[in-house]
Amino acid sequence: QVQVVESGGGLVPAGGSLRLSCSASGRAFSMYNMAWYRQAPGKQREFVATITWNKRQTLYADSVKGRFTISRDNATDTVYLQMNNLKPEDTAIYYCNVQYWGQGTQVTVSS
Numbered sequence: 001q002v003q004v005v006e007s008g009g010g011l012v013p014a015g016g017s018l019r020l021s022c023s024a025s026g027r028a029f030s031m032y033n034m035a036w037y038r039q040a041p042g043k044q045r046e047f048v049a050t051i052t053w054n055k056r057q058t059l060y061a062d063s064v065k066g067r068f069t070i071s072r073d074n075a076t077d078t079v080y081l082q083m084n085n086l087k088p089e090d091t092a093i094y095y096c097n098v099q100y101w102g103q104g105t106q107v108t109v110s111s
Helices: none
Strands: 003-007 010-013 018-025 034-039 046-051 058-060 068-073 078-083 092-097 105-110
Touching: 003 092, 018 034, 018 092, 018 105, 034 068, 034 078, 046 068, 046 078, 058 068
Parallel strands: 010 105
Antiparallel strands: 003 018, 018 078, 034 046, 034 092, 046 058, 068 078, 092 105
16 A cells, blocks of 8 residues: 655744655655645645656755755655745645655744
8 A cells, every 4th residue: 555654844933944754655666756745725735846766857946946955765765855944935734746645744934
């Protein structure tokens, strides 16, 4: 059974940092791109960042470029999102997508 589980969310002040993790299991995911999305209250889910299966390419939403870094560990089918200089507008539920969706992890940035 495929499982995608995010962790690492929490409450941080503006300017703070968080590192999200997403672990996938139940099949091999090392040949798939991995991505992070987020959904703020009352808004549609939006793309945040993605990384190719071979780690050669990453892509970021303009709103997070220069502040967030996506990485992955193919040995453990885990993808990470390092978030620095967080802003209140980054508050959202963050979802991992590896062919399947996780349940999300809440990130709240206080002003």
